[in-house]
Amino acid sequence: METGAAVGLAIGVSILTFCILGCFYKKRRACIPSAGDSSCSPMGPFEDFMAAGSFPPSVGVPAPIINCALYFSKLPDTKALMDLFKKQICKYRNFSSVPVVDCGKFVWRPVDVDVEKHFFESTANGDDDVHKAIECMMTKPLADDSRPWWEVRIITNTGTGQSVIVPRIHHSIGDGIALVQVFGDVIRDLDGNKIPDAVYQKKPRARKNFCAMLYDVLSSFFTVAGVAASPFDTDIPFNDPNKKRLKYSNRRTVVKVPNHDLSYVKAIKNAAGVTVNDVCFAATAGAIRKYCLAMGTAISDMDRAKIRALLPVAFPRKTPSNQDLAGSLRNKFTMVSSPIPVRLQSCKERLESCAGFFNAMKTSAVAPMALALNDFVNANLPRALCRKTAFDIFARHSVVFSNVPGPAQPVTIAGSELEGVQMVFPNLITQVGIVSYRGTMHMNFTIDDACVREAHKLGEFYIDELNDIAKCYGVSVPSSSAKDVAVAVC
Secondary structure, three states, X not given: OHHHHHHHHHHXXXXXXXXXXXXXXXXXXXXXXXXXXXXXXXOOHHHHHHHHOOOOHHHOXXXXXXXXXXXXOOOOOHHHHHHHHHHHOOOOHHHOEEXXXXXXXXXXXXXXOOHHHHEEEEEEOOHHHHHHHHHHHHOOOOOOOOOOOEEEEEEEEOOOOOEEEEEEEEHHHOOHHHHHHHHXXXXXXXXXXXXXXXXXXXXXXXXXXXXXXXXXXXXXXXXXXXXXXXXXXXXXXXXXXXXXXXXXXXXXXXXXXXXXXXXXXXXXXXXXXXXXXXHHHHHHHHHHHHHHHHOOOOHHHXXXXXEEEEEEEEOOOOOOOHHXXXXXXXXXXXXXXXXXXXXOOOXXXXXXXXXXXXXXXXXXXXXXXXXXXXXXXXXXXOHHHHHHHHXXXXXXXXXXXXXXXXXXXXXXXXXXEOOEEEEXXXXXXXXXXXXXXXXXXXXXXXXXXXXXXXXXXXXXXXXXXXXXXHHHOOOOOOOOOOOOOOOOOO
């Protein structure tokens, strides 16, 4: 019955979409660009969506700015850093253009970049003050949106601990893969050599017969089209109980998960026959369950809880040639809805559930269909409807989960060795950000601590769950992570 209702709803949504498209088609065709500047370049549908604001203004979500905290024992020289950005970053169109509205859509207008005006310096006394400074800046808008939509904040630690450089980049400039591409032009190995660019390739899929392929495409369409009208997540201490009228509270804290070795996670994935991402997602599910139980939720209630995550899925793109480099940055990703198996009692069940879902997703058309529908809707439907749809999707989920691989070896920026990295993104719902760098996992929950009480416990619960999974599969727990805890329930 529920499946039939979902299919019917999806069909209704699709029919309504095409009706609206028909109403606006002639109006859009009659719209002629008015900027009168041939140097302007069009944005893709997702870039335009990000530039305009992804949610209804009444929700209060700040501009989608990616904050990448880069930690150093010794900061690079500021002048050398500025020169590096001018040479390597400003060659990209999106970093040397300003988004402007033309005929109701955003376009890139190139400008002369005064790099010095994009850099800001401040001080903090000790690691705690540095962390508070990052939390304070991450929800603030860029200093001047009449310039290209990026800036760099340099925080010098005058006390004990590391200093930090925080590039703040508006999401309209590019997605995670695009920014990794840019990052690759800035970093060097310890000998000063350029590190080979990461290669993202589409993995071949098993061939399906026509009927199986048609079924996959149609079922994927209905699955994606129905997400915005699907049931809300179960109320648990980890999410906001006011989901139908969800608003951004402007209170966000960054809960760091203790750094841990990538080799440890890989040992678990090898023993279990899964992927690194499967392990990380399952450990996140276990951490959420442990947190809710610690906050007083009954086991029987957790066993019935149904919550989901939005997973950003980036798509491979061709390595740009020199002549295509300037305009090569883009947002070619989509969000896929995934169950978070907090209702399952054992860590082994949770890992198997996560691995099963991800394996099924990799062989289905859900992600490509989501990308196609996103681009189609954002390019053609009224902006207010696009924002409302985005809100409806996010309000029905509890977390956004992102895992980005970084360099496997130590790197330098403007001559100074990078020691750590955190990806921080304040979102409408909790954001989990993971970046691996030189064999270490750097992870955080960017979370509303007014809604999720005692959120600081999540980091330790994540490590506890990781250790529980390791014990289930006979993997030795590192002494730095070992605790006097009961044997894991597998």
